[in-house]
C-alpha cells in the first residue's frame with residue numbers, strides 16, 4: 001500500500017480534458033487525492049470505547065479520572081492525545097471533535113440555510129409526537145419558523161436595552177447577597193440562582209425569588225426543578241437510554257421537572273393575557289412574553305413552548321459563563337482591579353445601569369471574551385450535523401456525522 005502511494009506520487013504530470021477545457025492534473029493533485037483518508041482512519045478512543053451508548057461513559061469516572069462535570073478536561077485530553085481531529089462515540093452516533101480554528105471555520109462554512117443541530121435523545125423522546133415541540137428538537141424550516149419570533153428581539157442590541165433596568169435590579173440583589181458574607185460558597189449555585197432569576201425577569205417580567213426567598217413556596221421549587229432538569233439531561237448523554245424501553249425513575253423525575261416548568265410558563269401566560277384583557281398591565285411591559293403576545297400569528301401554544309425554551313436555554317450557560325469569569329478574575333487580581341476601576345468610573349454608584357454605560361465598558365467585554373477563550377462555558381461547544389460528505393484535515397467525513405468545535 002505504502003509502495004503504491006510512493007509510486008503514484010512519482011507519476012509524471014497528466015493532462016486531461018474536462019468540460020471542453022484542458023486541465024492539468026499535477027503530481028500534487030494526485031498526491032492530495034490519494035492522501036484523503038476514510039472516516040475509519042480518524043484517530044480517537046478505540047475498542048470498547050467505541051461501543052454505542054457506553055463507549056463514552058467508560059471514559060469517565062469511576063473508570064478514568066475524568067469527571068462528568070469536567071468534560072473540558074476530557075476534551076483537552078483528546079486534543080493532546082489525538083491531535084487536531086478525533087472521533088468519539090456519543091450515544092449511538094459519531095461525533096468528530098475539531099481543535100483547530102481554521103478547520104472549525106471550514107466545517108461551519110459548510111452549513112446551509114438551516115444548520116442542523118444534533119438533538120439530545122432524551123428531549124427527542126420526551127417531545128416525540130407533541131404537536132408543537134421544543135425548538136431544541138426541530139430542524140430545517142420548522143426550526144427557523146419557531147425560532148424567529150424571539151430571535152427578532154434577542155439579536156438586536158437596541159431592543160435588548162429595554163430589559164436592562166429590570167435585569168439590573170436582579171444584579172443588585174446578587175451583589176447584596178454576596179456583600180452579606182463577602183464569600184460565595186460553591187459558586188455555580190449562586191450563579192444559577194442569579195441566572196434563573198434573570199431568566200424569569202427576561203422571559204416573564206417576574207421576580208421568581210430564587211436569590212432571596214429560597215425556603216418553601218413555588219419560587220424555591222422552580223430552582224429545584226431547574227437543577228433536577230439539568231442533572232438528568234447531562235447524565236442522559238453518557239448513559240444507556242433505558243427510558244426508551246420503559247419509564248425509568250429518572251425519566252419520571254425528568255418529566256416532573258419539565259412539566260413543572262411548562263405549567264409555570266403556561267400559568268404566567270394566562271395571567272398576562274387576563275391582565276391585558278382587564279387592562280391591569282401594559283403591552284409595553286419589558287419581557288419576552290409580552291413581545292410574543294404582540295407578535296401576529298403566534299398561538300398560545302407556540303408562545304408557551306418558546307418561553308420554556310428561552311427560560312431554560314439561558315440558565316446553565318449564563319451561570320457557567322459567570323462562574324468561569326469570576327474564577328479567572330480571582331486568579332488574576334491585577335486584571336480584577338483594572339476591571340473594577342473601569343466599572344467604578346463608568347457605572348453610577350446607585351440606581352440602574354443605563355444602556356450607554358454598558359457601551360463604555362470595553363475591558364469588561366474583553367474579560368468575558370478572554371474567559372470564553374480560556375474555558376468556554378458550554379463544554380461541548382457548538383455542534384452541527386454535516387449535511388453533505390465533507391473533507392476535513394484530509395479525512396472524508398460522511399454526511400450525518402456531527403462535529404463539535406473545541407479549540
Ligand code: HEM
Pocket residue numbers: 117135136147202309310311313314315317318321377378381382383
Ligand atoms: C453567556 C451565556 C450564554 C452562553 C455561553 C450561551 C451559549 C450558547 C451556545 C454555544 C449555543 C449553541 C449555538 C450554536 O450551536 O450555534 C446556544 C444556543 C442558544 N441559546 Fe445560548 N448561551 C448563553 C445565554 C443564553 C440566554 C440568556 C438565552 C435566552 C434568553 C439563550 C438562548 C439560546 C437559544 C434559544 C439557543 C438556540 C437553540 C436552538 O436554536 O437550537 N442563551 N447558546
